[in-house]
Amino acid sequence: MPKETFYNLPEAKRNKIYESALDEFAKNPYRQASINRIIENAGIPKGSFYQYFTNKKDLYKFLIEEIYKKKISYLTPEMANPSGMNCFEFLKELFKSGIRFAKENPRLAKIGQHMLSDSEADTYNEIMDDKKDEGLKIYKNILAEGVKRGDVKADINLNLAAYYLFQLSNSISGDLIDLFGKSEEENFMSLVEDMIDLLENGIGSK
Amino acid sequence: MPKETFYNLPEAKRNKIYESALDEFAKNPYRQASINRIIENAGIPKGSFYQYFTNKKDLYKFLIEEIYKKKISYLTPEMANPSGMNCFEFLKELFKSGIRFAKENPRLAKIGQHMLSDSEADTYNEIMDDKKDEGLKIYKNILAEGVKRGDVKADINLNLAAYYLFQLSNSISGDLIDLFGKSEEENFMSLVEDMIDLLENGIGSK
Amino acid sequence: MPKETFYNLPEAKRNKIYESALDEFAKNPYRQASINRIIENAGIPKGSFYQYFTNKKDLYKFLIEEIYKKKISYLTPEMANPSGMNCFEFLKELFKSGIRFAKENPRLAKIGQHMLSDSEADTYNEIMDDKKDEGLKIYKNILAEGVKRGDVKADINLNLAAYYLFQLSNSISGDLIDLFGKSEEENFMSLVEDMIDLLENGIGSK
Amino acid sequence: MPKETFYNLPEAKRNKIYESALDEFAKNPYRQASINRIIENAGIPKGSFYQYFTNKKDLYKFLIEEIYKKKISYLTPEMANPSGMNCFEFLKELFKSGIRFAKENPRLAKIGQHMLSDSEADTYNEIMDDKKDEGLKIYKNILAEGVKRGDVKADINLNLAAYYLFQLSNSISGDLIDLFGKSEEENFMSLVEDMIDLLENGIGSK
DNA sequence: CATGAATGAGGATTCATTCAT
DNA sequence: TATGAATGAATCCTCATTCAT
Numbered sequence: 001m002p003k004e005t006f007y008n009l010p011e012a013k014r015n016k017i018y019e020s021a022l023d024e025f026a027k028n029p030y031r032q033a034s035i036n037r038i039i040e041n042a043g044i045p046k047g048s049f050y051q052y053f054t055n056k057k058d059l060y061k062f063l064i065e066e067i068y069k070k071k072i073s074y075l076t077p078e079m080a081n082p083s084g085m086n087c088f089e090f091l092k093e094l095f096k097s098g099i100r101f102a103k104e105n106p107r108l109a110k111i112g113q114h115m116l117s118d119s120e121a122d123t124y125n126e127i128m129d130d131k132k133d134e135g136l137k138i139y140k141n142i143l144a145e146g147v148k149r150g151d152v153k154a155d156i157n158l159n160l161a162a163y164y165l166f167q168l169s170n171s172i173s174g175d176l177i178d179l180f181g182k183s184e185e186e187n188f189m190s191l192v193e194d195m196i197d198l199l200e201n202g203i204g205s206k
Numbered sequence: 207m208p209k210e211t212f213y214n215l216p217e218a219k220r221n222k223i224y225e226s227a228l229d230e231f232a233k234n235p236y237r238q239a240s241i242n243r244i245i246e247n248a249g250i251p252k253g254s255f256y257q258y259f260t261n262k263k264d265l266y267k268f269l270i271e272e273i274y275k276k277k278i279s280y281l282t283p284e285m286a287n288p289s290g291m292n293c294f295e296f297l298k299e300l301f302k303s304g305i306r307f308a309k310e311n312p313r314l315a316k317i318g319q320h321m322l323s324d325s326e327a328d329t330y331n332e333i334m335d336d337k338k339d340e341g342l343k344i345y346k347n348i349l350a351e352g353v354k355r356g357d358v359k360a361d362i363n364l365n366l367a368a369y370y371l372f373q374l375s376n377s378i379s380g381d382l383i384d385l386f387g388k389s390e391e392e393n394f395m396s397l398v399e400d401m402i403d404l405l406e407n408g409i410g411s412k
Numbered sequence: 413m414p415k416e417t418f419y420n421l422p423e424a425k426r427n428k429i430y431e432s433a434l435d436e437f438a439k440n441p442y443r444q445a446s447i448n449r450i451i452e453n454a455g456i457p458k459g460s461f462y463q464y465f466t467n468k469k470d471l472y473k474f475l476i477e478e479i480y481k482k483k484i485s486y487l488t489p490e491m492a493n494p495s496g497m498n499c500f501e502f503l504k505e506l507f508k509s510g511i512r513f514a515k516e517n518p519r520l521a522k523i524g525q526h527m528l529s530d531s532e533a534d535t536y537n538e539i540m541d542d543k544k545d546e547g548l549k550i551y552k553n554i555l556a557e558g559v560k561r562g563d564v565k566a567d568i569n570l571n572l573a574a575y576y577l578f579q580l581s582n583s584i585s586g587d588l589i590d591l592f593g594k595s596e597e598e599n600f601m602s603l604v605e606d607m608i609d610l611l612e613n614g615i616g617s618k
Numbered sequence: 619m620p621k622e623t624f625y626n627l628p629e630a631k632r633n634k635i636y637e638s639a640l641d642e643f644a645k646n647p648y649r650q651a652s653i654n655r656i657i658e659n660a661g662i663p664k665g666s667f668y669q670y671f672t673n674k675k676d677l678y679k680f681l682i683e684e685i686y687k688k689k690i691s692y693l694t695p696e697m698a699n700p701s702g703m704n705c706f707e708f709l710k711e712l713f714k715s716g717i718r719f720a721k722e723n724p725r726l727a728k729i730g731q732h733m734l735s736d737s738e739a740d741t742y743n744e745i746m747d748d749k750k751d752e753g754l755k756i757y758k759n760i761l762a763e764g765v766k767r768g769d770v771k772a773d774i775n776l777n778l779a780a781y782y783l784f785q786l787s788n789s790i791s792g793d794l795i796d797l798f799g800k801s802e803e804e805n806f807m808s809l810v811e812d813m814i815d816l817l818e819n820g821i822g823s824k
Numbered sequence: 825c826a827t828g829a830a831t832g833a834g835g836a837t838t839c840a841t842t843c844a845t
Numbered sequence: 846t847a848t849g850a851a852t853g854a855a856t857c858c859t860c861a862t863t864c865a866t
Contacts, residue, residue: 008825029237031237031238032237034859035860035862036859045827045828046827046829046861046862047825047827047829047863048825048827048828050862051825051826051827055862056862088410143409150411151410152409152411153409153410157400157404160397160400160401160404161409167373167377191366194363194366195366198362198363198366198370198405199404199408201408201410202405202406202408202409203358203359203362203367203405203406204294204357204359204405204406204407205356205358205359205360210849214849215850240834241836241837250851251852251853252836252837252852252853252854253839253850253852253853254851256836257849257850257851258850261836261837262836417846417847443649443650446838446839446840447839447841448839448840457847457848457849458840458841458848458849459843459846459848459849459850460846460847460848460849462840462841463846463847463848467841529735555821562823563822563823564821565821565822569816572809572812572816573816576782576816579785579789603778606778610778610782610817610820612821612822613822614819614820615770615774615817615818616706616769616770616771616819617768617769617770617771617772623828623829626828627829652855652856652857653856653858654855654856662830663830663831663832664831664833664857664858665832665833665860666829668857668858668859669828669831670829673858
């Protein structure tokens with residue numbers, strides 16, 4: 001996490017660094033992301049960077065944390081399921097919100113995508129394992145709630161279903177857009193509905 | 207594809223190079239994989255490498271092709287679905303075979319995983335798009351066959367279901383092992399069954 | 413100069429090597445020209461190349477010699493000045509022939525251009541000094557003849573005038589074409605006439 | 619152009635780099651010039667070099683610009699033609715100054731020569747076209763002035779005559795020295811006079 | 825606390841030539 | 846005589862981090 005010096009910075013400067021880092025890590029996976037470019041675009045001297053962050057990984061962790069916070073705060077109103085929706089309806093809404101978030105914050109989405117798909121185990125895992133667990137836990141809770149409400153069968157493998165949802169939410173902003181065409185937003189939303197329906201009803205006849 | 211010079215090499219040497227490359231690309235995604243390390247471990251001079259392969263991408267394409275061939279030849283006996291199994295039974299068998307392949311060839315599995323998940327689109331896509339399409343097509347065909355046989359509902363989104371299976375098959379050797387523990391093989395196999403069951407029946411109650 | 417082995421080659425093969433070398437040295441100055449590419453395009457093994465030529469410079473000298481011979485034999489009919497033209501008319505015809513030669517043999521012209529302008533002293537000079545001297549001598553003879561005929565003033569610096577002509581003939585195929593536009597052939601020929609006129613009459617008033 | 623870091627260097631160090639680069643580019647045309655040798659002779663680590671210059675071309679552009687500035691400032695007093703000399707006298711003085719400059723700064727002259735004669739068009743043109751045009755324009759102006767003063771015939775091909783002068787000025791420091799011997803300075807100067815006389819009066823009798 | 829110069833290992837690729845078969 | 850594998854130095858360039866000022 002950033003050193004105190006970073007938080008003591010005037011907001012404008014702090015923001016420029018944040019933005020520049022966001023750009024760089026959105027365009028490149030961890031290893032390819034270049035501190036050199038970040039400081040150049042932020043207009044700060046190299047020495048300063050290492051006064052704000054202990055190293056590259058430190059900056060990266062910080063960004064991930066920020067993205068996570070932002071996403072949580074974006075989704076929080078939803079998350080309570082205030083209107084008491086059916087489990088699957090609720091998941092649909094949640095996913096749609098996630099898509100909207102990605103559309104409004106493409107860089108954040110891109111970084112998240114890198115993090116979840118990049119296979120540089122050594123560098124990522126340490127950071128990402130927490131987040132992965134958290135993500136899985138969220139879906140597990142939702143499903144457990146569904147079981148309680150009677151929406152979801154009681155005898156299914158919860159971990160597995162949660163994993164399915166987790167995978168889905170990650171691939172949405174990346175792969176799926178490419179595979180199914182950069183469709184209009186509405187089409188895309190209906191794709192989400194199909195996905196959840198598929199999970200609800202399965203594809204087996206009868 | 208490798209130059210003739212590579213194929214003219216004594217098998218022992220050719221193998222050492224192949225093994226060294228396999229190691230390197232299993233441990234690192236494309237960009238991080240280092241020619242220097244490959245030649246060092248293979249015990250060949252740098253100049254020689256470039257007499258066997260035109261460049262890094264050339265070597266990489268070669269490896270992917272080899273992996274693909276090996277996997278195909280491994281799965282071919284299954285693929286015909288000779289015993290006329292039900293669609294979902296058939297998928298289970300196919301996945302189990304895939305898992306066995308990954309267990310027997312962990313490096314190959316790892317490289318495939320890198321290829322399908324890495325976010326360095328520019329470098330990979332050229333090579334990988336074909337393979338991705340092929341992969342998807344296989345699952346689509348299986349599902350279409352299932353529809354014909356009456357195993358699978360006729361009104362589902364085939365593309366989506368195929369995509370789900372594709373994702374699943376890729377994550378099996380990687381993620382799932384980590385997440386669900388390096389369990390005994392039998393446990394792992396039962397996980398596969400759960401996954402397919404989930405796809406067949408859905409998780410919705412009733 | 414090539415080894416005997418080269419001359420013993422079947423003509424077709426010898427020619428393929430010659431053509432390939434011509435291509436390479438037309439596209440690149442000496443240092444950038446690549447033996448690797450030459451043998452690849454010629455379709456001969458690398459070992460063979462060094463059985464025909466002792467090294468790169470050997471091949472290069474050979475090409476220069478061939479070009480020189482070809483040009484001489486092209487210009488020979490002219491050179492005798494059989495119709496007993498005035499010195500300046502004769503030069504004009506000679507230059508025009510030179511241009512025609514360059515148009516008909518663009519690769520040869522290009523190689524000549526490289527040779528005369530490239531500043532890799534160490535590599536070129538050894539070869540080129542002879543040719544340069546020969547070239548200068550030709551023009552000196554023409555001018556001396558002009559003096560004898562009374563076309564050319566007796567008290568001028570012959571070496572210098574010869575040098576001027578030499579420079580001119582070299583720059584024609586290269587620079588001048590670029591500078592004065594890739595004009596129609598006739599325009600270009602009239603440019604030559606202007607050049608010789610300028611040499612004949614000077615630009616001073618009166 | 620160099621980065622700020624270069625200009626911030628202590629002068630002694632900056633100079634060592636400058637001198638080393640000058641040496642290298644004087645001895646070799648662009649492509650053959652080696653960054654490795656430059657840094658070795660300058661006694662700086664490789665990483666440092668790339669903190670001062672973005673790349674090889676950057677350094678090269680810088681050198682060319684420096685040479686150009688130095689030459690301009692050297693010739694400026696002449697250029698005004700303050701004593702209202704006849705066009706041809708003026709050219710003689712200008713050329714003599716150019717020769718003096720070349721004798722005093724042989725490396726700079728050599729680099730200029732490389733730049734103007736090397737046939738590696740792709741690399742040079744971007745940088746050199748400006749300079750070439752500027753050079754031609756200067757001579758064109760001088761000749762135009764000569765026409766106005768009545769020194770130069772009004773009906774000649776100005777472009778061509780300017781081109782002649784341009785070629786001459788470039789070959790002076792290079793070729794001519796070689797061809798006409800490293801003669802005493804006075805002899806050399808008289809050669810220049812001959813050249814201009816030749817241009818003024820032509821070599822035709824009468 | 826800010827600065828920015830120093831560093832050297834590492835990246836991929838090209839090359840002309842030699843030499844054993 | 847034909848072959849083609851072996852070689853290692855050379856090319857330009859990027860990088861994250863340290864440290865003296």
